[in-house]
């Protein structure tokens with residue numbers, strides 16, 4: 018309705034059927050939060066299963082928890098917390114043309130921290146395999162239920178890692194596209210949406226860390 | 237509409253201003269992480285430890301959602317959808333434990 | 341439109357005489373496969389779902405042939421398992437769940453709220469592709485030899501013992517599930533952000549409310565199914581124990597997660613149907629919908645309370661007796677808002693000027709069959725009766741009355757009601773009325789005997805049975821023939837009407853929704869001038885309005901022109 022006053026940057030970020038960039042941004046944000054609610058429910062099945070089995074086999078879960086690597090888990094938690102603080106700066110800065118470069122730098126740092134997380138995860142997985150922590154015939158522990166703990170360990174961390182990979186791709190894509198068209202970058206709803214997704218990945222990990230790495234410590 | 241939301245150059249915050257708040261929150265979160273790890277080694281009953289861990293985790297989640305993800309600035313609709321995610325998890329847990337809590 | 345256009349076959353393709361609207365936007369395959377127009381995507385969905393409906397129909401036709409005789413003689417027991425599984429998977433996830441939202445919801449939601457499109461048109465197209473990819477996996481399963489777990493994928497059979505294509509089938513459902521989630525998010529955002537000026541929440545047509553509430557149910561329920569299937573696949577593929585009792589796991593956990601989705605899935609199927617009927621009944625009774633506010637509250641209540649009842653599928657599974665009591669009670673509670681809706685539709689008819697066009701007949705069929713399905717649902721919600729009836733044809737009959745009698749009837753009501761809006765043409769009324777009546781009788785003919793034999797103890801999922809049940813099975817199979825004819829008829833006469841049906845005009849029913857204010861078929865951007873809304877919906881008795889029913893429609897038609905015969 019205000020076609021005459023639309024700036025080139027806004028025009029680059031506008032998508033059909035929207036005529037007003039502010040409303041488009043609101044819409045994307047609402048859609049993203051609805052999607053995040055959906056994602057939470059996706060993980061809820063895992064959390065519910067974990068909780069049920071832990072209530073059935075508290076001792077086995079306690080023993081099995083002690084077998085995870087707190088160093089890897091703790092370091093990765095710190096990395097992810099830092100990355101989500103870094104990514105949180107992006108939507109706060111990206112809207113100012115003068116801070117576009119800063120915002121894109123933050124995107125790259127966030128993505129690199131995500132990669133660092135995955136690298137550590139890879140080393141951790143290797144160690145786990147060496148220690149026979151994959152449920153199966155030569156599984157390390159013998160208490161009934163310990164295998165279940167590690168089934169959930171693998172499922173939770175792997176499914177989280179898939180989300181993290183998607184998140185890294187989204188951050189990198191936004192940084193590349195933003196460098197190509199800095200005007201678009203100041204206006205596009207993709208900035209907010211990407212940052213929200215990254216926040217969710219961190220929220221999920223916060224819970225994963227507490228239920229996977231912390232049980233069974235200190236004897 | 238968009239004119240009101242349009243930003244003028246002299247309103248632009250400095251990097252310092254942008255970083256300050258998330259940085260403080262990050263500091264709090266890292267300290268909380270340290271506390272949580274430390275608490276895991278305390279010689280107290282496991283359920284007390286777990287309860288503490290979960291409370292710290294809930295606080296962490298709240299800070300990430302409200303500050304990092306800027307929930308603090310959002311209207312009721314978005315808050316409702318975010319809350320729905322958590323409420324529906326609560327429904328799943330509550331009713332599933334009406335079975336497992338009483339089974340056997 | 342002018343009166344000169346009596347017979348368009350005699351004219352060259354002249355767009356000025358008949359505006360093809362969005363249908364004239366391009367005729368290449370590419371113009372359809374890459375479209376972001378919600379109306380065209382709706383048509384893509386309609387074609388895809390129709391194909392799957394008939395594949396699922398063929399599967400059950402083979403099952404019904406097998407069941408004509410008590411012996412297992414037409415297919416082997418193993419083939420029989422694969423046939424009913426395929427029927428279930430296809431009909432649930434590739435027809436019923438997406439049926440009304442993805443076709444009519446997609447087409448009508450922006451029109452009904454006075455918007456140019458859905459909020460995210462490209463996401464909309466993407467969700468269709470997800471459905472197609474999921475469908476491709478299903479077709480692969482079909483060609484590779486099928487899956488024999490039943491549509492419920494119960495563990496540990498699915499995750500350990502079954503020698504069929506379980507993983508491909510689960511991926512099919514998983515992918516299609518994310519397609520519906522994408523649609524749900526699109527609908528939610530559209531309803532929140534794109535309503536026309538003056539269109540407040542309590543002026544929304546009930547169909548829009550139904551789309552909104554069903555979308556919320558979709559985004560909160562579907563991911564839990566996705567996770568249940570993921571865990572099942574992890575156990576099957578990687579061999580890690582999750583539900584396997586040998587590793588200390590609990591198979592019932594899968595059932596909990598599965599039904600946390602799959603009971604609300606029944607509401608994913610039925611809420612849109614309720615939305616359709618709430619549009620059709622006021623129109624053909626020329627009455628304001630009775631108790632609009634309560635209709636809205638009932639939709640919201642059903643979609644929330646619908647999440648509290650899933651355990652009623654597990655009364656005999658080893659679920660704790662305490663949980664059984666809780667779930668039984670809550671299942672009775674959820675019947676209350678459903679009953680409110682049935683009463684309100686009935687009350688809408690009171691002192692209405694009722695006419696019996698095909699959409700109205702289908703809507704009546706919906707009310708009757710849904711009531712029947714709902715009331716037998718109350719039988720099954722009470723534990724003692726459910727223990728008796730579990731896994732019998734009584735359950736089969738019950739949920740087919742709700743899901744097929746309810747949702748499919750409403751689907752056809754919608755198809756006939758909005759056919760003129762979608763295509764610009766009228767369907768042949770006599771044929772359609774005949775098909776509607778035939779469908780109602782064919783349906784009861786097929787499924788009522790199943791109540792009786794189920795009550796008498798005939799279990800589900802068996803290809804052979806004791807001879808005393810044969811009479812019911814023969815009746816049911818004969819009914820299925822009638823039902824199949826009733827489903828095939830619209831395929832014929834609606835296709836016919838695309839070319840030879842008479843021009844409908846913009847509002848052949850004299851209906852009140854915004855979708856009727858634009859031309860038929862609507863232009864690509866839906867409205868030449870975006871509408872504003874000043875009234876509540878279902879304004880069938882505005883001030884000074886005299887003519888009703890058939891008379892109103894004749895006047896409407898003569899004013900618009902474009903009517904022949």
Ligand SMILES: [Cu+2]
Pocket residue numbers: 602603606649650652653
């Ligand atoms: Cu149910």
